[in-house]
Amino acid sequence: IKPKRSVQNTIDSTVKNNSFKLKVRDNEVNLSLSLNKKEKVILETLGRTNQLTTRDIESMLINKFGEAGMVDGMMKRLNRKLVKSGELKLDISSAGEIIVYKLIR
Numbered sequence: 001i002k003p004k005r006s007v008q009n010t011i012d013s014t015v016k017n018n019s020f021k022l023k024v025r026d027n028e029v030n031l032s033l034s035l036n037k038k039e040k041v042i043l044e045t046l047g048r049t050n051q052l053t054t055r056d057i058e059s060m061l062i063n064k065f066g067e068a069g070m071v072d073g074m075m076k077r078l079n080r081k082l083v084k085s086g087e088l089k090l091d092i093s094s095a096g097e098i099i100v101y102k103l104i105r
Contacts, residue, residue: 022047024088024103033085038065039078043103046090051102053095075101 020031020040024047035043038061045060046052052060057075058068079090091102 022088024105029087029105031082031085031087033081035078035081038069038074039081042075042078046101046103051100053101054099057101072099075099 020033020035020043022029022031022043031043041060041064042052042057054071054075057071061068061071075090075092079092082088082090088103088105091104093100093102
């Protein structure tokens with residue numbers, strides 16, 4: 001019995017650039033952060049419109065993905081990511097039971 005020859009596996013590591021181009025009211029912004037599918041859809045929609053409410057986001061995510069999740073927590077996490085990038089941030093304001101989100105530079 002002879003031992004099996006071992007072949008060293010080489011690992012090819014490449015770093016992907018996590019850039020996301022967003023058009024905000026006719027201005028293009030390059031964000032260098034990693035976003036999930038829901039966050040990308042929310043940012044694209046916020047870039048086209050002036051504001052979204054919690055109910056708007058819930059219905060949009062249910063129509064697109066079949067689930068919404070915890071919108072308030074998702075939006076706070078997205079705001080932290082945007083603030084770290086330094087390009088944009090979310091203005092989160094409350095109007096009674098409804099929470100309103102706006103993109104600001």
